[in-house]
Structure formats: structure tokens, C-alpha cells
Amino acid sequence: MAALALMDFVLVAFVLVLFAGSRWIPGRSVPAAATEDLAAAGDTDTETEPPRAYRLNGAWLFALTAGAAAGFWIWSPRVLVWPDRHWGELLLVANAFAFALAWLLFRTGRRRTPAASGPSGRRRGLSDYFYGVERNPVWAGVDLKFFSYRPSLIGLFVFNVSAAAVQYTGQGSLSGRMLLYQIFFFVYLANYFQFEGGMVHTWDLIAERFGWMLVWGDYVLVPFFYGISGRTLIHVREPLPLWLGAVCCALFVFGFWLFRGANDQKHRFKTGGAVTIWGRPAETLGGRLLVSGFWGIGRKLNYTGELLVYLSWTLLCGTGSVVPYLLPAFLLLMFVHRAHRDDRRCRVKYGRLWEEYCRRARFRMFPFVY
Structure with missing residues (x-):
């Protein structure tokens, strides 16, 4: 129980630090998608929705995380082994976090927009919990759906670096396979944050409501499943x-x-x-x-x-x-x-x-x- 409590603390602290950075770090703002795009997505409340903008400071958060990882690698690579060594426990608490956050979004969404939930009933309730009630819930000035890509992809980066640290501390060097994997993935993630403004025009951000489906995808599926190649490469010893x-x-x-x-x-x-x-x-x-x-x-x-x-x-x-x-x-x-x-x-x-x-x-x- 004590170990899971520690995992809970680490995961919540990680998300809160990124949330605070998203709230306070300066960044260029871009407007949300045009009203006609929202109407085409089937939204009927576009006329009453106030204008929204997104702060593009994810590149700073990614750069600070990468800088911290580089510092730990130089100081003590064994510190970076921790996420991979506790992958299973972190997966468990990430699932609990995703289910709890989806429930909180469901409850607050129902209170804010009761008309959007339609008739009550178990089937409708499950649908609202799964797909979400609100399209763009905002907490403390931060759009949660836009924000959630950050702990998702930065968390994936942390797991990738941890996999490299496990191989390096265990074998004394990185294999050609692992090195190439890390380069590919770093370029891919850095490019996402470099062009973060393009997310404003994606279908997920424009039209999808923010419920369990997207929450679980952001906080569980991407950071834990998308990095599975990196964890596999730890034990692949054949030269490339x-x-x-x-x-x-x-x-x-x-x-x-x-x-x-x-x-x-x-x-x-x-x-x-x-x-x-x-x-x-x-x-x-x-x-x-x-x-x-x-x-x-x-x-x-x-x-x-x-x-x-x-x-x-x-x-x-x-x-x-x-x-x-x-x-x-x-x-x-x-x-x-x-x-x-x-x-x-x-x-x-x-x-x-x-x-x-x-x-x-x-x-x-x-x-x-x-």
C-alpha cells in the first residue's frame, strides 16, 4: 500500500507540475477553431460559447523535462531507471487516475451543462461518462483536453529515457538499436511540441467531448503502450x-x-x-x-x-x-x-x-x- 501511495504521489505531482507550467509559463496564444468548423462538427452551442485561445508553451515544458533528464543522465543515470522499474505500479495508478478524472469530468459537466446530458438513465450516463459531457472543460484557465496531450507525450518521453537508462546501467552502453530508437522518438516528440499550434485544427480538439475515452488514451494508452518498443529493446542484444x-x-x-x-x-x-x-x-x-x-x-x-x-x-x-x-x-x-x-x-x-x-x-x- 505504501508503494502504491508513493506512485500516486509521483503521478499526481508530475501532472500538477505540468499543469502549473501550462498555466504560468508564457507562450504564444492561438485562437480556437472557427465557429463554422464547430458547427460542422455537430455543435449546437457555438453562438453562446465565448472565444477561446490556447497558450502554446508545451515546447518549454518538453525542453525543461529533456534538460532535467540530461542532467540526471550526467549526474547519475541510475536515477532515471526508477520509472521503468516501477512501470507496473505506475500503470495501475495511472488507470485509477484516468477513471477518477473521467468521473470528475462527468460530474462537473453534468452540473454545468445539464441540458447536454439529455434524459437520465444508465445507458445515457454510461455514454456521457465514456465520451464526455463537455467538449472543452477549462480548469484554472487551462483547457484540459489540450493540456492532456502534454503529460501524455512528456510521460512517454520519460519512459523512453528510463528504458535507455536501464540498458545503459545494466550493460555499460546503449545498443545501436536503442540509440536509433531514442533519436527517432525524440525528433517525433520535439516536432509535435514545435508545431503544437496545429493541434487546434484536429478533429479531436474541435469536436470530441472530453470523457473517459480521451482521458484514458492520454494518461494510460499513449505513455504506457506507445513506448513498448523501447522496453523491448532493453533486452535485444543482437547487433543492428x-x-x-x-x-x-x-x-x-x-x-x-x-x-x-x-x-x-x-x-x-x-x-x-x-x-x-x-x-x-x-x-x-x-x-x-x-x-x-x-x-x-x-x-x-x-x-x-x-x-x-x-x-x-x-x-x-x-x-x-x-x-x-x-x-x-x-x-x-x-x-x-x-x-x-x-x-x-x-x-x-x-x-x-x-x-x-x-x-x-x-x-x-x-x-x-x-
Whole structure:
């Protein structure tokens, strides 16, 4: 019990420190998505909702965490072993934290917006708890849904560094596989916080309500499941073949270019209107749908790129265990489901314009396949 109490304290302290940093560290503010985007998402209360803005200071929080990790690595790498050694206990308390936070959001949401909960009853109550009542609950001036990406991804970074520390303290050095994995993941996470403002235009932030589904995903699924390759690599002793390293590097670079490039093109189009893509003025359909660059080739190539990024570091684990390959398999299923879900929404939102776009961009994620 004492050990779990310590884990509770560590996890809550970690989240509270990041919350305080999100509240008080200066950062550029960006406005929330336009009202028309919210209405297209099915929100009926956009006229009464006050204007919102997001403070982009996640890069500072990530940099401070990375700096602290570097300091501990120089001073005593054994300190960084602690998160991995207590992974199971932290997983348990993270689940308890996620369920409790979802319940608190459910109760406060019902009190603030009783009309949104509709008729009472067990089925409706379970639905509100699972999906959430409020779309953007704000505590102490911090949007909780936007904030929760920070403990999620920074927590994942901490677990990755801890896995490296376990291998380093146990074997005296980092394997080529682990080193490459750490580089890939650091670039991926740092890039997220560098372009944190792009999250404002994602479907999760615009439309999804903040309930157990997103809370559990942020505080449990991402930090504990997404770093499974790093924990696997602790015990992989086979040297990294040159050909495999080259394949993984090529997959990462190409996937990252596809993932970040597609998202950047859409973000610039949404925020800047007329932009230049691949050296030419952006082409659109009705001024609403981008058909230049990646978006003229496939409708969800950003999903394809992100999947390739995750596959690049999973392949570093070799074939000794199937466990690390569960993550790209899970992401493949999730992205396919999201692509179908997005397609249904866009058909309702854009009508015939979407049919024309589908004829222009024939593929969803994999050219000539899907």
C-alpha cells in the first residue's frame, strides 16, 4: 500500500507540475477553431460559447523535462531507471487516475451543462461518462483536453529515457538499436511540441467531448503502450545489421516527411487561405477542399506517414517478440476506422463537393490499395 501511495504521489505531482507550467509559463496564444468548423462538427452551442485561445508553451515544458533528464543522465543515470522499474505500479495508478478524472469530468459537466446530458438513465450516463459531457472543460484557465496531450507525450518521453537508462546501467552502453530508437522518438516528440499550434485544427480538439475515452488514451494508452518498443529493446542484444538500420532510417525519414508535410500543408491552408504548395499556388475545390500537394494524391496520407514512422522504430526490435508489433497493428486498425469515420462526416459536410474531391484524390491511405 505504501508503494502504491508513493506512485500516486509521483503521478499526481508530475501532472500538477505540468499543469502549473501550462498555466504560468508564457507562450504564444492561438485562437480556437472557427465557429463554422464547430458547427460542422455537430455543435449546437457555438453562438453562446465565448472565444477561446490556447497558450502554446508545451515546447518549454518538453525542453525543461529533456534538460532535467540530461542532467540526471550526467549526474547519475541510475536515477532515471526508477520509472521503468516501477512501470507496473505506475500503470495501475495511472488507470485509477484516468477513471477518477473521467468521473470528475462527468460530474462537473453534468452540473454545468445539464441540458447536454439529455434524459437520465444508465445507458445515457454510461455514454456521457465514456465520451464526455463537455467538449472543452477549462480548469484554472487551462483547457484540459489540450493540456492532456502534454503529460501524455512528456510521460512517454520519460519512459523512453528510463528504458535507455536501464540498458545503459545494466550493460555499460546503449545498443545501436536503442540509440536509433531514442533519436527517432525524440525528433517525433520535439516536432509535435514545435508545431503544437496545429493541434487546434484536429478533429479531436474541435469536436470530441472530453470523457473517459480521451482521458484514458492520454494518461494510460499513449505513455504506457506507445513506448513498448523501447522496453523491448532493453533486452535485444543482437547487433543492428547495417541493412536494417538503413531500412528503418529510410522508413522514418519518408514517413516523417509524409506525416508532417501533409499536416503542414493542411494547416497552412486552413490558417492562411491562399498558400504555395510544392512551388505552385494551392488548388482547391470551391475554396474549401485542398487538392494540391499530398491532398491531391490521397485523402489520409498523413495517417500513412505516421504509421510508417511507428513501423520504423518497431522494426528495430527484430523478430524475437510479437509484442512491439501490436502497436503498429493497433494504429493501422485505428487509422482505417478513423478514415471511414472522417469520410462519413465529410460527405455530410461537403456534399457533392466531397464526391468530386474523392474522384481527384482516389486513395485514402495506400495508393492503389486503399
